Amino acid sequence: MFETKCPRCMDTEIKKFRTYIIKNGQERTIFQCNQCGTNFSETCNTALAGLRSPIPLIVMVLLSITEGTGINAATRIFNVSKNSIYRWQKRLGDLKDTLMLFALAHQFLQQVIEGDELYTKIDKNHPQEQSAGWTIVLMDRASRFIWDMQCGRKNRKMFKKAIGRLSKVLDQTEDLTLLTDGERRYGNFLFEICSEVVKTGKRGRPRKTLPKGVKVRIKNKGSQSHKRGRKRQKYQAPKPEHPETTQDIENKEIHANHLEAFNASLRRRCAAYRRRTNTYAKKENRLQERLDLIWIFHNFSKIHFTTRRVPAVALGIMKQGIQVESLFCIQKIG
Numbered sequence: 001m002f003e004t005k006c007p008r009c010m011d012t013e014i015k016k017f018r019t020y021i022i023k024n025g026q027e028r029t030i031f032q033c034n035q036c037g038t039n040f041s042e043t044c045n046t047a048l049a050g051l052r053s054p055i056p057l058i059v060m061v062l063l064s065i066t067e068g069t070g071i072n073a074a075t076r077i078f079n080v081s082k083n084s085i086y087r088w089q090k091r092l093g094d095l096k097d098t099l100m101l102f103a104l105a106h107q108f109l110q111q112v113i114e115g116d117e118l119y120t121k122i123d124k125n126h127p128q129e130q131s132a133g134w135t136i137v138l139m140d141r142a143s144r145f146i147w148d149m150q151c152g153r154k155n156r157k158m159f160k161k162a163i164g165r166l167s168k169v170l171d172q173t174e175d176l177t178l179l180t181d182g183e184r185r186y187g188n189f190l191f192e193i194c195s196e197v198v199k200t201g202k203r204g205r206p207r208k209t210l211p212k213g214v215k216v217r218i219k220n221k222g223s224q225s226h227k228r229g230r231k232r233q234k235y236q237a238p239k240p241e242h243p244e245t246t247q248d249i250e251n252k253e254i255h256a257n258h259l260e261a262f263n264a265s266l267r268r269r270c271a272a273y274r275r276r277t278n279t280y281a282k283k284e285n286r287l288q289e290r291l292d293l294i295w296i297f298h299n300f301s302k303i304h305f306t307t308r309r310v311p312a313v314a315l316g317i318m319k320q321g322i323q324v325e326s327l328f329c330i331q332k333i334g
């Protein structure tokens with residue numbers, strides 16, 4: 001699936017050329033490309049290139065900091081420097097784009113995507129509105145595959161970016177429903193980015209709708225109105241939908257919320273998201289690097305607690321999850 005390619009001509013016709021021993025005694029292979037003759041190390045363009053620490057140690061450290069151990073605690077437990085941890089985190093996290101491209105090379109029949117935001121402090125106590133600690137999470141409900149997990153300020157740009165990324169998923173999906181609780185901007189931007197003009201043949205201004213197969217539902221918060229009379233509708237479709245879109249999503253389906261469970265697990269796993277503590281992320285880029293790492297482990301390596309499957313496997317894009325150790329051997333694209 002992630003075959004070793006020649007870094008020069010991208011050909012996969014390669015052969016073992018020789019091996020070498022690195023400082024800690026491990027053996028590494030030099031490959032030679034059959035096409036262009038280039039020699040390259042097996043670590044070329046991988047997260048491992050130039051790293052001298054043993055992989056088992058790196059794996060252990062990265063797993064602990066994505067399972068709730070704070071960075072300072074990790075330095076003491078494993079006797080490694082903060083900078084090393086940050087370097088490893090960044091190295092492996094950089095694989096995100098490659099894995100995303102891989103995921104987006106597939107076609108999907110149906111996806112129900114939940115969108116939600118959660119919040120952590122970054123640096124000191126800024127007002128929530130100005131904080132860069134908001135994190136948008138977009139997750140496919142059935143597989144628990146997370147399509148997007150980006151932190152930043154909760155503003156127009158943030159939602160627009162998230163929806164921009166979602167529109168790439170949409171291009172690969174026949175039938176996509178976006179469920180959000182309360183935040184209207186998802187629907188607005190989705191409409192802005194990908195609405196289509198429906199040709200009805202009638203005179204007058206043509207109607208714009210979401211693309212065929214795309215639905216947006218906003219869950220009403222505090223759905224139980226105490227006023228007498230008619231119950232409020234439990235959800236809204238904020239944007240006009242294509243006349244040929246199948247309307248088959250039910251109320252109870254909309255109200256099941258799987259992201260809440262994920263958010264709870266993120267608060268447990270990433271020390272920066274824990275409530276009522278002084279542990280908070282110091283820098284936005286570091287928080288994003290951690291999120292990228294969690295994104296990779298969650299989607300590609302870890303078996304989900306509820307579905308008992310690795311999300312990428314449940315999504316149908318691979319037969320089995322990728323061992324964390326093997327992630328280090330995947331060549332980055334670009």
Ligand SMILES: [Zn+2]
Nearest residue numbers: 006009033036
């Ligand atoms: Zn080559």
